[in-house]
Amino acid sequence: MLSGGELRVIPARRVNCRWLMRGLILCVMALAPISLPRSAARAAEGVQTGSVTGLRLPRFVSLRFDKTNVREGPTKNHRTSWIYQRAGLPVEIIGEFDTWRRIRDSEGAEGWVLASLLSGRRTAFVAPWRKADVLPIYAKPGGSEVVAQLQSGVLANVKTCQANWCHVFGEGFDGFIQQGDLWGVYPEEPI
Numbered sequence: 001m002l003s004g005g006e007l008r009v010i011p012a013r014r015v016n017c018r019w020l021m022r023g024l025i026l027c028v029m030a031l032a033p034i035s036l037p038r039s040a041a042r043a044a045e046g047v048q049t050g051s052v053t054g055l056r057l058p059r060f061v062s063l064r065f066d067k068t069n070v071r072e073g074p075t076k077n078h079r080t081s082w083i084y085q086r087a088g089l090p091v092e093i094i095g096e097f098d099t100w101r102r103i104r105d106s107e108g109a110e111g112w113v114l115a116s117l118l119s120g121r122r123t124a125f126v127a128p129w130r131k132a133d134v135l136p137i138y139a140k141p142g143g144s145e146v147v148a149q150l151q152s153g154v155l156a157n158v159k160t161c162q163a164n165w166c167h168v169f170g171e172g173f174d175g176f177i178q179q180g181d182l183w184g185v186y187p188e189e190p191i
Contacts, residue, residue: 009011050096054075058094058104060184063087074100081111088155090123090184106183122158122191124168124184126150126177137175141165148173159185162190 048057068084074097094110095102101118104110107130126135130152135150141163150156156168156177164179164187179185 016077017104041121050093052096052098057096058092060090060092060122060124060186061118062123062184063091064117068069068113068117070103070109070113072101072111074112077183078112082109086155088121088123088157090125090155091118093118122184124156124158124166124182125152125154125160126154126156126168127181128183132152135177135181137173139161139175141167141176147175158182158191161185161189164188166191 015145028082049055050057053096063084066085066087069080070082070084071078072081089105091100091103091105094104097112099115100112101115102110102112103118106125127133133152134149135152136143137150139145139147140163150173154170155175156170159167159169161179163168165176166182166185168175168177168182179189180187185191
């Protein structure tokens, strides 16, 4: 109302356009994708992630140094349970706390190590569960010409994995092995 009791008439088109624009803006805002933190987005997908890094758990890494202390808990005050004596051994990260990572080895032993003692370089053991077996390494994926024979438990560097075959190499060998014959990669994991 204006002063003096007069009513001002607003054309219907202007009112409808304003309300229409407000409604349209609200609809667009409602349909816009919501950006979630990486860990929240993965949790929504059903993927477990580390509370510190936001990376997938569990995941494989390797030991960075020849001497790696494994502790009972995630501090230097915890007792050393054992010491790994070889760089490059594959381990599985199964937990995170601050700068510490809970790991599991190929024999199922678990403990805590400093994250700085781990490397993202991928390595794997050749079928450690098949004691005294010998497995073929092929020139190409799919089982072509055999280029090497590796005994179970041999440590291999993993170059790539695709379509259930991994390209591995090490001292005296370079070729392809079935992904299911390695401990250090997950089934069907692309690398």
